Amino acid sequence: MRVVAGEEMKAVDRYAIEEIGIDGRILMENAGRVAAKNIMKNFGRQKFCVLIGSGNNGGDGFVIAKVLQENGYHVSVCVIPERDKIKGDAEYHMNIYLNSGFSFTQYDQAPAESADIIVDTMLGTGIKGEIRSPYKEIFRELNKMDNTIISVDLPSGVPADESPVPEHALQADHTLIIGLPKLSYYT
Numbered sequence: 281m282r283v284v285a286g287e288e289m290k291a292v293d294r295y296a297i298e299e300i301g302i303d304g305r306i307l308m309e310n311a312g313r314v315a316a317k318n319i320m321k322n323f324g325r326q327k328f329c330v331l332i333g334s335g336n337n338g339g340d341g342f343v344i345a346k347v348l349q350e351n352g353y354h355v356s357v358c359v360i361p362e363r364d365k366i367k368g369d370a371e372y373h374m375n376i377y378l379n380s381g382f383s384f385t386q387y388d389q390a391p392a393e394s395a396d397i398i399v400d401t402m403l404g405t406g407i408k409g410e411i412r413s414p415y416k417e418i419f420r421e422l423n424k425m426d427n428t429i430i431s432v433d434l435p436s437g438v439p440a441d442e443s444p445v446p447e448h449a450l451q452a453d454h455t456l457i458i459g460l461p462k463l464s465y466y467t
């Protein structure tokens with residue numbers, strides 16, 4: 281099996297988008313649908329909270345939240361950044377999510393705390409440098425809770441390469457791979 285670092289995964293996505301011609305929004309729809317299907321198959325009808333960040337990992341989160349709710353799951357959705365910070369493919373899927381009649385709130389500890397399962401789509405392979413606020417504080421809070429955390433692509437805050445894992449990175453119970461396994465799964 282091929283294992284990649286974040287930059288290599290980006291190159292694979294870039295190749296799919298620029299050379300093969302697959303729209304990045306379709307890649308995101310597929311990634312989110314596969315993740316949602318996996319969640320529904322393995323975790324059943326519990327109370328979910330999907331946490332969404334500002335990048336494309338968050339874009340996967342809008343697709344997952346939409347598919348779970350379309351299938352009748354109990355889901356609260358919390359977005360970390362202000363709505364106008366969400367751009368590109370993630371903004372496209374945020375708009376589809378909202379136009380489908382679903383809603384979200386800004387991040388708050390309460391819905392996360394009351395959920396059985398947290399779906400983490402806050403940060404993926406695009407993380408650079410030290411984990412910044414408000415993410416590091418949110419990860420610290422989440423790491424103290426005892427609900428199950430399912431991270432999409434990577435536990436948020438964990439780099440995709442061999443760099444050391446920061447102290448306050450999210451501690452996931454399960455990680456759903458998007459594309460190919462990342463090098464940091466094995467380090």
Ligand SMILES: NC(=O)C1=CN([C@@H]2O[C@H](COP(=O)(O)OP(=O)(O)OC[C@H]3O[C@@H](n4cnc5c(N)ncnc54)[C@H](O)[C@@H]3O)[C@@H](O)[C@H]2O)[C@@H](O)CC1
Pocket residue numbers: 293304305307308309311312333334335336337338339340369402403404405406407408409410411412413415432433434458
């Ligand atoms: N079309 C695509 O590019 C696809 C991307 N995919 C998803 O997109 C992810 C990668 O997306 P992005 O490259 O947008 O990156 P991320 O979504 O991982 O993160 C980017 C965001 O994080 C912020 N950020 C960066 N470093 C930070 C730090 N140290 N502390 C706090 N915030 C920080 C940036 O300001 C940016 O808003 C993958 O992990 C995967 O889940 C999948 O949807 C497949 C298709």
Ligand SMILES: [K+]
Pocket residue numbers: 337400401402403404431432433434435436
């Ligand atoms: K994540």
